[in-house]
Amino acid sequence: MINCIIVDDEPLATALLENHISKIDHLKLVAKAETAMAAYKILQNHPVDLMFLDIEMPHLNGIDFLKSLPQKPKTIFTTAYRDFAIEGFELEAVDYLLKPVTFERFFKAVERVLRNNTDSLENFILIRAEGMHRKLILSQIIYIESQGNDVKIVLKTHESFISKSKITDLEAVLASRGFIRIHRSFIINPEFVTAFNNNEVHLGSYQIPVGRSYKHEFDTFVSNVSKNKLL
Known part of the structure; x- marks a missing residue:
């Protein structure tokens, strides 16, 4: 408070x-x-x-x-x-x-x-969606997708919210909290990654493409996974 x-x-x-x-x-x-x-x-x-x-x-x-x-x-x-x-x-x-x-x-x-x-605000963010200001727990967010002037935020519960926000603004907030932007339209929570290759990342049933411009960020993620012996 x-x-x-x-x-x-x-x-x-x-x-x-x-x-x-x-x-x-x-x-x-x-x-x-x-x-x-x-x-x-x-x-x-x-x-x-x-x-x-x-x-x-x-x-x-x-x-x-x-x-x-x-x-x-x-x-x-x-x-x-x-x-x-x-x-x-x-x-x-x-x-x-x-x-x-x-x-x-x-x-x-x-x-x-x-x-x-x-x-x-260490563990959550506030967004405006559906006429309300909503508190979203970071650990519940699977990925964020840019949709024109809005973003779609998908949660672990499979709920999703559309917010009048820019993906670049959310990236600025979430990058320091472990989230990774792997495509011009997608930010992911690496905690939910279940599989990946050079072209896409799987977050359970969700498949997210890896953008060429974000190859460095993706390679850093893969390197970190390898160091932690999770492969």
């Missing part, structure tokens, strides 16, 4: 963010503040992992407030102005969202936090 705080002096903006937060199970809103000074007091007394921080606020703006903090929580800036984007990223903000913040854009920003939080 990631504890969140909203720091914003606009009631409508705060209400919108609060609504967005309520839709994601891994986020818990622990406090709201209308000024930087009020937020400072809260941060002294409550553990906060993620701060949604407005920039244009009375007395002390969000940029200067974040600079003043000796221990900075992960921060996502929310603002109606583009002018502060560079300065925001120089402070290593997770993201910079323009108001009014849509849920789609909000979710992408939050996913970065979840992805980098090993306690929260």
